[in-house]
Amino acid sequence: MSKTVLITGASAGFGAATARRFVQGGWRAIVTARRAERLADLQAELGGPDKVHVAAFDMRDEAGMDAAIAALPPAFAGVDCLINNAGLALGTAPAQNCDLAQWRQMIDTNVTGLATITHKLLKTLIASRGAIINLASVAATYPYPGGNVYGGTKAFVRQFSLGLRSDLAGTGVRVTSVEPGMCESEFTLVRTGGDQAAYDRLYKGANPLQPEDIAETLWWIANLPPHMNVNAVEMMPVSQSWQPFAVHRE
Numbered sequence: 211m212s213k214t215v216l217i218t219g220a221s222a223g224f225g226a227a228t229a230r231r232f233v234q235g236g237w238r239a240i241v242t243a244r245r246a247e248r249l250a251d252l253q254a255e256l257g258g259p260d261k262v263h264v265a266a267f268d269m270r271d272e273a274g275m276d277a278a279i280a281a282l283p284p285a286f287a288g289v290d291c292l293i294n295n296a297g298l299a300l301g302t303a304p305a306q307n308c309d310l311a312q313w314r315q316m317i318d319t320n321v322t323g324l325a326t327i328t329h330k331l332l333k334t335l336i337a338s339r340g341a342i343i344n345l346a347s348v349a350a351t352y353p354y355p356g357g358n359v360y361g362g363t364k365a366f367v368r369q370f371s372l373g374l375r376s377d378l379a380g381t382g383v384r385v386t387s388v389e390p391g392m393c394e395s396e397f398t399l400v401r402t403g404g405d406q407a408a409y410d411r412l413y414k415g416a417n418p419l420q421p422e423d424i425a426e427t428l429w430w431i432a433n434l435p436p437h438m439n440v441n442a443v444e445m446m447p448v449s450q451s452w453q454p455f456a457v458h459r460e
């Protein structure tokens with residue numbers, strides 16, 4: 211019998227590519243995001259309502275999330291895999307110049323929203339002996355200028371994933387933290403407030419990861435034999451690595 215994946219933030223980028231990969235592989239997908247029209251297009255592209263269920267809500271709207279979960283059609287209700295992909299970075303300014311509202315939006319979506327939907331689906335995932343795959347980032351581990359709250363939210367995602375594993379021991383539920391580096395997607399347009407020139411500069415000549423690379427990794431993790439848990443996967447394009455520590459001298 212085909213399995214069901216619930217993918218948050220599925221209207222673009224990693225989420226849409228992941229929906230494509232899982233449905234092509236024979237799974238059903240519940241796709242969530244704010245932009246209902248984009249989700250409807252994805253549903254039509256991937257074979258209609260038998261294959262894809264659209265659940266449009268904002269990760270910060272708990273009542274909307276509850277209503278969407280309560281309205282899952284029976285064929286989609288037994289979720290086997292939760293992919294917590296919804297999340298965003300806003301801004302690249304130093305902390306002292308940041309907009310507090312942007313910090314709150316990142317925390318509300320990347321931390322509170324992710325923890326909330328996970329909490330609501332835990333019993334279902336235990337019943338299905340399912341999997342939780344959380345999208346963290348290399349920014350969870352490596353600080354960089356302008357990463358401030360974004361990196362902090364992703365460190366939460368990584369550590370929450372490991373903590374979930376401890377608590378879910380014996381249930382058969384698997385948990386993985388996936389931590390991508392530079393990947394070409396709308397992420398950068400959102401982060402820069404729609405600055406296409408900044409987007410072009412960032413990716414030019416860098417041969418970044420693509421959303422399909424992430425989707426393939428998620429597909430691999432979700433389809434491993436049930437006795438295998440990948441705790442964390444950190445990935446970068448070959449072009450991305452590290453620099454020496456910065457030293458400020460008087």
Ligand code: 8X3
Nearest residue numbers: 347348349390391392
């Ligand atoms: C974002 C990845 O490399 O832009 O999650 O910080 S990177």
